[in-house]
Amino acid sequence: MAAEEKRGVKSSSSIVPCFLFVELVIMAGTVLLAYYFEYTDTFPVHVQGFFCYDKTFSKPYPGPDNTSKIPPVLIYSLIAAVPTLTILVGELCSFFTKAQGTQEKTIVTADCCYFNPLLRRVVRFLGVYTFGLFTTTIFANAGQVVTGNQTPHFLSACRPNYTALGCQSTVQYITERRACTGNPLIVMSARKSFPSKDAALSVYSALYTVIYVTVVFKTKGTRLTKPTISLTLLCLAFLVGVVRVAEYRNHWADVLAGFFTGGGIAVFLVTCVINNFRRFQPSPALIPPQRPDSMLGVSMVALPCVESPLEKLSGTQHPALSSASSPPYSAFITPF
Numbered sequence: 001m002a003a004e005e006k007r008g009v010k011s012s013s014s015i016v017p018c019f020l021f022v023e024l025v026i027m028a029g030t031v032l033l034a035y036y037f038e039y040t041d042t043f044p045v046h047v048q049g050f051f052c053y054d055k056t057f058s059k060p061y062p063g064p065d066n067t068s069k070i071p072p073v074l075i076y077s078l079i080a081a082v083p084t085l086t087i088l089v090g091e092l093c094s095f096f097t098k099a100q101g102t103q104e105k106t107i108v109t110a111d112c113c114y115f116n117p118l119l120r121r122v123v124r125f126l127g128v129y130t131f132g133l134f135t136t137t138i139f140a141n142a143g144q145v146v147t148g149n150q151t152p153h154f155l156s157a158c159r160p161n162y163t164a165l166g167c168q169s170t171v172q173y174i175t176e177r178r179a180c181t182g183n184p185l186i187v188m189s190a191r192k193s194f195p196s197k198d199a200a201l202s203v204y205s206a207l208y209t210v211i212y213v214t215v216v217f218k219t220k221g222t223r224l225t226k227p228t229i230s231l232t233l234l235c236l237a238f239l240v241g242v243v244r245v246a247e248y249r250n251h252w253a254d255v256l257a258g259f260f261t262g263g264g265i266a267v268f269l270v271t272c273v274i275n276n277f278r279r280f281q282p283s284p285a286l287i288p289p290q291r292p293d294s295m296l297g298v299s300m301v302a303l304p305c306v307e308s309p310l311e312k313l314s315g316t317q318h319p320a321l322s323s324a325s326s327p328p329y330s331a332f333i334t335p336f
């Protein structure tokens, strides 16, 4: 029995670095792609034509994004801070309430078995969240570059010379690539509208946090706490989209598409990749033979983890040992 246990542990601990490596490569690739979309012109935006004097694109230019009522800096700080804090608080709370509940019936050394899952869960949830954030950025940027749909203030930024273009009526369609006389940078950003990236990121962030709060938070007695937090977050995300439309930075269709993009990615990641934030239940068939050994083994291996709780690397390496009895797919997720 002990030899079998050891072999199982050994093989899974050699698998984990492999998965960790794959995850890191995927993560690096995602970040790199997002960077290329965001800060370089590797992927040139599709140049669409326009109708002369088109009213849909003739709204006044609202100024650069920094002058918005909800500037990108504010959005990005909220997107980074709110889910991180929520997940940290939620995991700490559920960890301590769980530890208190189990202390009565388990040995003191077994207490540490719960420590590794804590770090592991935090790293996994935040890792998947970050991955989704970059994926959402890529989706939104790719949509903007491929469609090249103009913003409502496009013509104000483009400032076409209608006399030179020979515009007489509003049905005349201009396909001339050099029709714009405005600042090329502003014109290029005015060609990126569909879908709205700010709306997609806000909804992604809000929905991820809302599902986390709904599933993980335990608020017995105060029935309205979870709905209040959830609806506040969703309302803020909705507000971002509304402000985008109100400031003539996006059409409502762009914002709607952004909502669907961000929401879809959040729902997919939560349901299919991290299994609704639930704890992994070892399959019943495997528990009885392994329990005595694994309890002992985990408590011994996990001990250094208790001494240095802040060391993340050891937290990501050891979970393999405790997850030896989990279903195989948990190995996928362990590195996070």
Ligand SMILES: *[C@@H]1O[C@H](CO)[C@@H](O)[C@H](O)[C@H]1NC(C)=O
Pocket: 161, 162, 163, 164
């Ligand atoms: C527009 O084009 C016409 C004809 O080429 C030229 O005379 C005029 O100065 C241009 N106007 C502006 C504002 O560039």
